[in-house]
Amino acid sequence: MSTNTQFALGVHLLTLLATLAPESLSSEAMAESAMANPVQIRRALGRFRQAGLIASKPGVGGGSHLLKDPATITLGEVWRVVQGENHVLGSYPGDPDCAVGRNIQSWVIDVDRRARQAIEDELERTTIAQLVARAHEPRLDGIE
Structure with a gap:
């Protein structure tokens, strides 16, 4: 899976968890929402667990939930x-x-460093909470 896809998937998962907070959600349910393989979901969740953004409980009745306020997750x-x-x-x-x-x-590493900084600067302007709020807005194309 490419990095760009992993980022989009991660944003999807964290926004989904924030929408349902404080409830937990199974990786299978998240996979259905993201139209992804549950193994991909569990890999992504593992990264977010290691970063301290989510907690997960395995087994029947388990699932994942956010540990941080979505307004603080950029x-x-x-x-x-x-x-x-x-x-x-x-x-x-x-x-x-x-x-x-x-x-x-x-030369490429220098350009890469500047590009990475520009990407991070832009992404710091948006939080998961802002995406949750936008999830409930009607779409401009009329599809909901």
């Missing part, structure tokens, strides 16, 4: 949990005997 935080230290733009080794090859990585 999309930037979700991005950092999903993205980790991975490059936004990717990287590859260049030929050290080539003038471009020996320098390209440092």
Whole structure:
């Protein structure tokens, strides 16, 4: 699964949990809502558990619930949990005997750092609580 898909899935799951708070929800129910495989859901939930955003109870009657106020969870935080230290733009080794090859990585890494900062700055402006509020707004295309 690509990072972008994982981010979108993570936002979906946290917004769903925030909508149903304080109730817990099973990974199967979340998978149905996200139209994803329950294994993908459990992997995503594992990252959010490790980050302290959710708690989960396994077994029958179990499920996951938010540990933090949705108004304090920014999309930037979700991005950092999903993205980790991975490059936004990717990287590859260049030929050290080539003038471009020996320098390209440092140039790309510099652009990557700035791109990552721009993404995080934008995502810090939106919280899960704001998405919960928008979930109940009528859509402009008339589909609900």
